[in-house]
Amino acid sequence: DEHLHKARKSENTSSPHGRPAAFRVHPATRFEGKFPFYRQPKDIGCFSLDADRFFYNDKSQLKWLYMPENVNKVNFNLRHGYKVFRKRDDSVKDYIDDLLRWILVNRKKFLLPGQDEVCDGAFPPNLHTDFVCWRGLLTKLLCTPYENKDGWLIGVTKFNGTYYMCEYDTPEKIAERETMSERQDEMCYWGYKFEQHMVAAKPDSQPDTCVPVSNYEAFCLVVRGRLKEHSLVFAGETDCYDTKEKCYVELKTSREIYQPNQDRNFKRFKLIKWWAQSFLPAVPKVICGFRDDDGVVRQLKTYRTLDMPNIAKDIPNPWDPAVCMNFCDQFLTFVKQVVRKDDPKIVYMFKWYPRQDITWTEHPQDSKFTFLPSWFTDPDQQ
Ligand code: A3P
Numbered sequence: 001d002e003h004l005h006k007a008r009k010s011e012n013t014s015s016p017h018g019r020p021a022a023f024r025v026h027p028a029t030r031f032e033g034k035f036p037f038y039r040q041p042k043d044i045g046c047f048s049l050d051a052d053r054f055f056y057n058d059k060s061q062l063k064w065l066y067m068p069e070n071v072n073k074v075n076f077n078l079r080h081g082y083k084v085f086r087k088r089d090d091s092v093k094d095y096i097d098d099l100l101r102w103i104l105v106n107r108k109k110f111l112l113p114g115q116d117e118v119c120d121g122a123f124p125p126n127l128h129t130d131f132v133c134w135r136g137l138l139t140k141l142l143c144t145p146y147e148n149k150d151g152w153l154i155g156v157t158k159f160n161g162t163y164y165m166c167e168y169d170t171p172e173k174i175a176e177r178e179t180m181s182e183r184q185d186e187m188c189y190w191g192y193k194f195e196q197h198m199v200a201a202k203p204d205s206q207p208d209t210c211v212p213v214s215n216y217e218a219f220c221l222v223v224r225g226r227l228k229e230h231s232l233v234f235a236g237e238t239d240c241y242d243t244k245e246k247c248y249v250e251l252k253t254s255r256e257i258y259q260p261n262q263d264r265n266f267k268r269f270k271l272i273k274w275w276a277q278s279f280l281p282a283v284p285k286v287i288c289g290f291r292d293d294d295g296v297v298r299q300l301k302t303y304r305t306l307d308m309p310n311i312a313k314d315i316p317n318p319w320d321p322a323v324c325m326n327f328c329d330q331f332l333t334f335v336k337q338v339v340r341k342d343d344p345k346i347v348y349m350f351k352w353y354p355r356q357d358i359t360w361t362e363h364p365q366d367s368k369f370t371f372l373p374s375w376f377t378d379p380d381q382q
């Protein structure tokens with residue numbers, strides 16, 4: 001009886017068609033165990049988006065870290081310039097078009113050794129890659145076992161053997177954006193203003209904090225990784241490069257910490273996101289500007305990505321990076337079981353809400369969810 005019970009517990013609910021109907025997320029302990037194989041991720045390219053979100057297959061938007069002399073005595077007022085913030089309309093969906101543009105321009109990078117021509121008839125050529133997506137989607141997957149606030153919606157299309165994954169806004173996220181207070185909007189600005197204080201446009205120049213802040217421009221790294229059986233190609237917006245340590249660096253802001261509960265919340269809810277975001281592309285460090293409630297940063301602190309799980313270990317029931325990675329691995333396996341039809345217009349929508357199982361629905365060719373553009377899938381449009 002106990003044996004049966006155990007067997008049932010470990011299985012996902014099965015549908016009559018032999019495909020699992022749902023994927024169990026909780027309790028998170030079911031993903032405990034050894035840290036899964038995650039091959040050292042490799043940068044395979046990059047691209048830039050300019051002030052008009054125009055695509056460039058280069059690193060023109062890469063910024064260079066500018067580290068102040070005394071990290072304990074900085075004085076950045078992040079409220080400056082909020083009125084002239086050039087802010088993107090984040091209700092306009094991005095899909096994965098820029099990533100697809102990069103793939104088309106760099107299709108040679110997907111050839112197998114010995115293969116020197118893109119000539120297998122299929123277009124785009126077979127990428128020899130299981131999953132293509134934004135890094136942010138993988139960050140969300142890694143954090144899912146411990147997330148209790150925001151759910152997610154992920155559309156998946158299988159095309160020429162590759163699973164393309166694209167995030168959609170949940171109704172809750174849309175509502176949140178529409179009811180955002182002026183204060184919340186300003187606090188979003190603070191993160192970008194902080195970046196402006198910390199980066200320069202050239203390796204030997206200084207930050208220019210007088211020009212209006214804009215979040216249109218972006219520099220994105222494209223990374224190849226492997227999580228057990230799953231090969232991945234993902235792109236992630238990357239804040240800057242540190243010439244001294246020869247590595248990319250992620251910049252963050254956070255509220256100054258005075259109380260034990262602030263420390264626990266920082267470790268439980270923030271560090272996990274920072275870790276997941278930077279661990280995936282092997283960005284080795286995060287520099288945090290600690291700010292007060294008036295948006296003034298007085299101290300900078302560097303966190304090593306690989307140290308973050310240890311730093312967070314002294315809270316009750318800490319998050320476990322092995323759980324994050326095992327969950328992600330098993331979810332990707334689930335996606336491969338569910339997504340059967342190889343068709344650029346069909347979307348399988350995966351839905352998750354905190355404390356619930358992951359469920360999915362299949363959407364036909366003419367649904368509003370189709371996200372692979374015909375310029376990517378149709379050889380006649382090349
Ligand atoms: P902070 O994280 O310092 O607040 P990133 O850190 O990923 O490079 O993002 C830069 C800034 O964009 C963030 O700075 C924050 O201000 C804003 N930002 C990023 N993700 C966001 C989200 N999901 N919602 C609102 N603002 C976000």
Ligand code: MG
Nearest residue numbers: 237238239251
């Ligand atoms: Mg960034």
Ligand code: MG
Nearest residue numbers: 239250251252
């Ligand atoms: Mg950042």
